[in-house]
Amino acid sequence: MGEPILRVEDLTTRFFTEEGQINAVEGVSFDVEPGEVFGIVGESGSGKSVTALSLVDLVESPGRITNGSVWFREPALAARIREDDPDTAAADGEMVDLRRLDDNERRALRGTEFAMIFQDPMSSFNPSITVGTQIAEAVEVQRRATANPRAVRSRTQGFGLLKFLTTSMVPTVDYVSEESRDRAVELLDTVGIPDPASRATEYPHQFSGGMLQRAMIAQALATEPSVLVADEPTTALDVTIQAQILNTLGDLQAEYGMTTVLITHNLGVIARMCDRVGVMYAGEFVERGSLEDLFERPSHPYTEGLLGSSPALDNGDRRLQPIAGNVPSLLDEEMPDRCYFADRCPKAMSECLDKPPEFDADGSEGHRARCYLARDAYDPGDALPEGYFDES
Amino acid sequence: MQYGRFLLRRVFHSLFVIWGAATVVFLLRFITPGDPVTALAPPDAGDEVRAALERRLGLDDPIHVQYFEYITDLMVGDFGNSMEVLDRSVLDWIFWTRFLRSLELAISATILAIVIAIPLGVVSARRRHTPADYSATLFSLGGISTPNFWLGLMLILLIAVPVGFIPTGTPGPLLHEAVGDLFAGDPGTLGDWLRFMFLPALTLGTYFTALITRLTRSGMLEEIGKAYVKACRAKGLPETLTMYRHVLRNTLIPIVTILGLQLGTLIGGAIITETVFEWNGLGQLLIERINARDWTMIQGIVIIIAIGFVTINTVVDLLYAYLDPRVMEE
Numbered sequence: 094m095g096e097p098i099l100r101v102e103d104l105t106t107r108f109f110t111e112e113g114q115i116n117a118v119e120g121v122s123f124d125v126e127p128g129e130v131f132g133i134v135g136e137s138g139s140g141k142s143v144t145a146l147s148l149v150d151l152v153e154s155p156g157r158i159t160n161g162s163v164w165f166r167e168p169a170l171a172a173r174i175r176e177d178d179p180d181t182a183a184a185d186g187e188m189v190d191l192r193r194l195d196d197n198e199r200r201a202l203r204g205t206e207f208a209m210i211f212q213d214p215m216s217s218f219n220p221s222i223t224v225g226t227q228i229a230e231a232v233e234v235q236r237r238a239t240a241n242p243r244a245v246r247s248r249t250q251g252f253g254l255l256k257f258l259t260t261s262m263v264p265t266v267d268y269v270s271e272e273s274r275d276r277a278v279e280l281l282d283t284v285g286i287p288d289p290a291s292r293a294t295e296y297p298h299q300f301s302g303g304m305l306q307r308a309m310i311a312q313a314l315a316t317e318p319s320v321l322v323a324d325e326p327t328t329a330l331d332v333t334i335q336a337q338i339l340n341t342l343g344d345l346q347a348e349y350g351m352t353t354v355l356i357t358h359n360l361g362v363i364a365r366m367c368d369r370v371g372v373m374y375a376g377e378f379v380e381r382g383s384l385e386d387l388f389e390r391p392s393h394p395y396t397e398g399l400l401g402s403s404p405a406l407d408n409g410d411r412r413l414q415p416i417a418g419n420v421p422s423l424l425d426e427e428m429p430d431r432c433y434f435a436d437r438c439p440k441a442m443s444e445c446l447d448k449p450p451e452f453d454a455d456g457s458e459g460h461r462a463r464c465y466l467a468r469d470a471y472d473p474g475d476a477l478p479e480g481y482f483d484e485s
Numbered sequence: 486m487q488y489g490r491f492l493l494r495r496v497f498h499s500l501f502v503i504w505g506a507a508t509v510v511f512l513l514r515f516i517t518p519g520d521p522v523t524a525l526a527p528p529d530a531g532d533e534v535r536a537a538l539e540r541r542l543g544l545d546d547p548i549h550v551q552y553f554e555y556i557t558d559l560m561v562g563d564f565g566n567s568m569e570v571l572d573r574s575v576l577d578w579i580f581w582t583r584f585l586r587s588l589e590l591a592i593s594a595t596i597l598a599i600v601i602a603i604p605l606g607v608v609s610a611r612r613r614h615t616p617a618d619y620s621a622t623l624f625s626l627g628g629i630s631t632p633n634f635w636l637g638l639m640l641i642l643l644i645a646v647p648v649g650f651i652p653t654g655t656p657g658p659l660l661h662e663a664v665g666d667l668f669a670g671d672p673g674t675l676g677d678w679l680r681f682m683f684l685p686a687l688t689l690g691t692y693f694t695a696l697i698t699r700l701t702r703s704g705m706l707e708e709i710g711k712a713y714v715k716a717c718r719a720k721g722l723p724e725t726l727t728m729y730r731h732v733l734r735n736t737l738i739p740i741v742t743i744l745g746l747q748l749g750t751l752i753g754g755a756i757i758t759e760t761v762f763e764w765n766g767l768g769q770l771l772i773e774r775i776n777a778r779d780w781t782m783i784q785g786i787v788i789i790i791a792i793g794f795v796t797i798n799t800v801v802d803l804l805y806a807y808l809d810p811r812v813m814e815e
Contacts, residue, residue: 231721268726
C-alpha cells in the first residue's frame with residue numbers, strides 16, 4: 094500500500110434533534126489512496142451521505158462532527174501550518190487534519206482541493222442563474238485561489254471590501270470574469286454537452302436531468318480537485334442516462350487522475366467504478382476491503398445479504414434474497430449495545446450480543462470486517478434462538 | 486427584445502384594467518345617493534336653475550351619450566373640470582399637488598422599509614436563535630401590530646414636539662420643487678423636504694418594514710435549506726456571496742410581489758397617516774370630493790390611482806421576470 098491521500102480516523106457525526114441524539118456516523122475509519130475510486134455502499138439511512146458531507150465539512154445544524162479526524166495530504170499547507178505553530182496538532186508529516194484547521198483554511202480547500210457532486214442535479218443548481226455562470230463561479234474561486242493563496246483564506250476571499258459590496262449589491266456588476274466564463278464553456282464541452290456555448294447561457298430548468306448532472310460534473314472539475322466526493326451521482330437519473338454519466342465520470346477520473354469517493358446504494362455501480370469499497374450499516378463500516386474481497390469473499394453477513402439481494406444475469410433462475418427487517422433507528426437511546434445487524438442476521442450467535450470490534454479478514458491486506466465470523470467459523474450450535482429479538 | 490415583448494403585452498393588459506376602472510366609477514354615479522346638482526345648487530333654487538346647472542355639467546344627456554363622451558375625452562387625456570369649482574381642471578388639481586404628494590410619501594415609506602427590512606431580515610435569518618434574531622422578530626411583531634394613527638400621534642408627541650425642528654400639521658414642499666431649488670443653489674428646500682417627510686414616512690413605513698423583515702427572514706431560511714446552497718458552499722464560494730447573490734436573490738421574488746401590491750395601495754390608501762400629519766394627499770382629497778359629490782374629480786382620482794397601480798404592477802412583473810427567468814417562458 095502506498096501513501097494515502099485521505100485518511101479518515103474515527104469520524105463521528107451526530108445530529109442533535111428534538112427527538113434525541115442521532116448517531117448518523119459512528120467511528121468511521123478508512124484510507125483513500127491517490128487516484129483510486131473508493132466506494133461507500135449501504136442502504137438508505139445507513140449514514141453514507143452524512144459521511145460524504147462530513148468529509149467536505151458541509152454537515153449542517155443540528156448535525157455536528159463530534160469526533161475524529163480527516164487527514165488530507167497537502168505538503169505545502171502542512172509546512173506552512175508548522176511554520177506558524179511548530180507544536181501544532183493539525184499537521185502530521187505531509188498530512189493536515191481538516192478538522193483542526195481554522196474555518197477559512199478549510200473553506201479554501203473546499204473550493205480548490207475538494208469538489209462534490211450531489212444526488213439531485215435539478216435542485217443542486219440555483220434555478221435563477223444560468224448554468225454557465227454557476228460553473229464560472231467555481232472556476233473563479235479556483236482562479237483566485239491560485240492567483241493569491243493568502244488572500245483567499247481571508248474572509249472575503251481576495252475581493253476587497255468595496256468590490257465585494259458592489260458585486261453583491263449591484264447585479265449588473267459581475268465578479269465572474271470573461272476568462273472564467275470561457276473556461277466554463279470548455280468544461281461543458283469536456284463532459285460531453287453538445288453546443289456548450291449556447292447551453293451555458295441557459296437556465297437549469299432548460300436542461301434535462303442527465304445534462305444537468307453532466308454540468309454538475311463540469312462544475313466539480315472546474316476546481317481541478319484532488320479529491321472528488323460523488324454522493325449518489327446517478328440515483329436520480331434514468332438507467333440509460335446512468336450508464337452514460339458513469340462512463341463520463343470514469344473517463345474523466347482516469348484522465349485527471351482524481352481521487353474519488355463514490356457514495357451509492359447500487360452494487361452494480363460499485364462493481365463498475367471502484368477499486369476499494371466500504372460497506373456501511375447503521376453509521377458504521379461493517380466491512381471494507383478491495384472490490385474482490387467484498388464480491389468474492391464477503392465476511393460480514395450483511396455484505397452477503399446485499400450481494401444476495403441484487404440481481405445478476407449469470408444466475409437468472411435464482412430468486413433474489415432480500416435482507417429481512419428494516420434499517421435500524423439511529424436514535425442514540427434506541428441503539429442497542431450489541432452488533433447492530435444481529436436482529437436481521439441469519440447467522441446471529443450469542444457472541445453477537447457483545448459489540449464486535451473490527452477484525453482482519455481473509456483476502457487483501459486491508460480487508461476488515463466488524464463481525465466475529467471474520468475470526469471464527471460459523472457455529473450453528475451457538476446460534477441465537479429464532480425470534481430472540483422479537484420480545485425485546 | 487424579450488423584455489420588450491413582455492412589456493408590450495403587459496401594457497396592453499393594463500389598458501383594459503384602466504378602462505374597467507373608468508367604467509365602474511362612471512356607473513357608480515348612477516347608483517349612489519346624492520347628485521352634484523343638489524350639492525351645488527343653492528337650497529332655494531328653482532327647477533329652472535337646476536336644469537341650467539344640469540345642462541352646464543353635461544348631465545342632461547342619456548347615459549350612453551355621456552359615457553361615450555367621457556371615454557373619448559379620457560382617451561385624449563381630457564379629464565374635464567371639477568363639478569364644484571367649475572373652472573378648475575381635474576388633472577391639474579389631482580396630479581400636480583395631491584398625487585405627487587401621496588406618491589412621494591408612499592415611495593419614501595417603501596424605500597425606508599426596504600433599506601431597513603432587508604438587511605434586518607438577512608441578519609435575522611443568518612443568526613437564527615440569537616439575541617439579534619429575537620430583537621428583529623420582536624420589532625417586526627410590534628411593527629405589524631401597531632396601528633398607524635396611534636404610531637403617528639406618538640411620534641408627533643414624543644419626537645416632533647420635544648425636538649421642535651420637525652414640523653407637523655402642515656404639508657412641506659414637493660420633491661421637484663426641492664430639487665429645482667437645489668440646482669438653483671438653495672439646498673434649504675431639500676432639507677425642509679426631508680424634515681417634513683421623515684415622520685410621515687416612518688409612520689407609514691413601519692408596518693411595511695415589519696412585514697418585509699418577516700418575509701425576508703422566512704424566505705431566507707427556506708432558501709438556505711435548499712440543495713443548491715450546499716452546492717455553492719461545496720464549490721468554495723464565500724459565504725457572504727452565497728447569501729447575497731444566490732439566497733437573497735431568490736428570496737426577493739416573493740418580496741417584490743408584496744412590495745408592488747403594497748405600494749399600489751399606499752398611493753391611494755394612506756388616508757390615516759395623511760390625516761394625522763395633515764399631509765393633503767390623494768386619499769384625503771378623495772374623501773373630501775366624495776362628500777362634495779364632485780364626480781369628475783372622483784373619476785379622475787380613481788383613474789389616476791388605477792394607472793399608478795397598473796404601472797407599479799408592470800414594473801413588478803418586469804423585475805419578477807428579471808429575478809426569475811422561468812416567468813418569461815409562460
